[in-house]
Amino acid sequence: MQNLAPRPGVLDISPYIGGESVIPGVTRIIKLASNEGALGPSPQAVAASHGDADGLCRYPDGACSNLREAIGAHHGLDPTRITCGGGSDELISILARAYVGAGDELLYSQYGFLMYAIAATGLGAKPVTAPEKSLTADVHALLAKVTDRTRAVFLANPNNPTGTYLAFDEVRRLHAGLPGNVLLVLDAAYAEYMTADDYRAGVELVDSAENVVMTRTFSKIYALGGLRLGWCYGPTAVIDVVNRLRGPFNVTTPAQMAGLAALADQAHVDKVRSHTLRWRDWTTEALRGQGLDVPDSVGNFILARFASPAEADGADAFLRKNGVIVRKMGGYGLAESLRITIGTEEEMRLLAELLGDYQRTRLAQAVSI
Numbered sequence: 001m002q003n004l005a006p007r008p009g010v011l012d013i014s015p016y017i018g019g020e021s022v023i024p025g026v027t028r029i030i031k032l033a034s035n036e037g038a039l040g041p042s043p044q045a046v047a048a049s050h051g052d053a054d055g056l057c058r059y060p061d062g063a064c065s066n067l068r069e070a071i072g073a074h075h076g077l078d079p080t081r082i083t084c085g086g087g088s089d090e091l092i093s094i095l096a097r098a099y100v101g102a103g104d105e106l107l108y109s110q111y112g113f114l115m116y117a118i119a120a121t122g123l124g125a126k127p128v129t130a131p132e133k134s135l136t137a138d139v140h141a142l143l144a145k146v147t148d149r150t151r152a153v154f155l156a157n158p159n160n161p162t163g164t165y166l167a168f169d170e171v172r173r174l175h176a177g178l179p180g181n182v183l184l185v186l187d188a189a190y191a192e193y194m195t196a197d198d199y200r201a202g203v204e205l206v207d208s209a210e211n212v213v214m215t216r217t218f219s220k221i222y223a224l225g226g227l228r229l230g231w232c233y234g235p236t237a238v239i240d241v242v243n244r245l246r247g248p249f250n251v252t253t254p255a256q257m258a259g260l261a262a263l264a265d266q267a268h269v270d271k272v273r274s275h276t277l278r279w280r281d282w283t284t285e286a287l288r289g290q291g292l293d294v295p296d297s298v299g300n301f302i303l304a305r306f307a308s309p310a311e312a313d314g315a316d317a318f319l320r321k322n323g324v325i326v327r328k329m330g331g332y333g334l335a336e337s338l339r340i341t342i343g344t345e346e347e348m349r350l351l352a353e354l355l356g357d358y359q360r361t362r363l364a365q366a367v368s369i
């Protein structure tokens, strides 16, 4: 008897667990679990996504020509060196599949985005992590983990879930230390939230090297996660490889239309950014005021660090009971932390109030024991 089995590695994958969106028995849910934009997408993008209903019987433009032109124009990039995907997750998987094989190593930092490990494992490759310092990727440690098996380094910059980032000098230093046959993927899913002078999403490095790609997404500041739309910018040879491996119609027509309209509405992006930064800082201060450790975050989310995993779990359960879903971080080795996406003002005020209530009841219980 010969039994059907997938390739080595596939069954070793711990499937990615997305943020939940229902709590049994609770009708009013506030979802702060998946870093979706606080104010929703641009109304113009929503309208464009259901624009041409008759066109739905046709295959999409497989080359995403108009959208790539628009992305190129907006970011000052050559559209022939851009390719689009069904979310940047698809591009991350394709890049791994293209350059990392069975027995190879895919390197990323300790608290790096979980999709990198999933992509490596499913290919029969070995996910290798390098320790971080202060919840931040450490170039020295990453370079120390490079072996002759290393085929790719994935760096989320800024990183999810830690909310920390590497200054461009550091990213350059990382690249300079890598052999030319190692692909450096700069995952800039949160680049639009960045205001730091020393940050670059990666364009300059892509332009000066043959082995660097930058990935971007419409799921975060553009809040179009449900449509699945991302893109990457890279050297011609890398883009050519991605175009060979991707599905010929991997981006739907509604996603392309919405992406175009979303890009055109930068006023909405500006509004989301300033709202998010304001309420991120407010929430950070509010939670610090309750005694929680909340590292500075540059993304649209914060990490609330409790004294123990049990306390984080207790806070999570208490929030859920009150209709608020945040993200537990055990999968990242940060079980004492909860990741909280920045939402509306009302949502942030409620979250802070609930966490305050939780801390007070816990303290009261501790005193009465």
Ligand SMILES: *Cc1c(COP(=O)(O)O)cnc(C)c1O
Binding pocket: 035, 086, 087, 088, 089, 090, 113, 156, 159, 160, 187, 189, 216, 217, 218, 219, 220, 225, 228, 229, 230
């Ligand atoms: C959300 C996220 C992505 C994936 O976004 P898509 O929805 O697949 O475009 C990629 N990288 C990081 C670090 C993220 O947080």
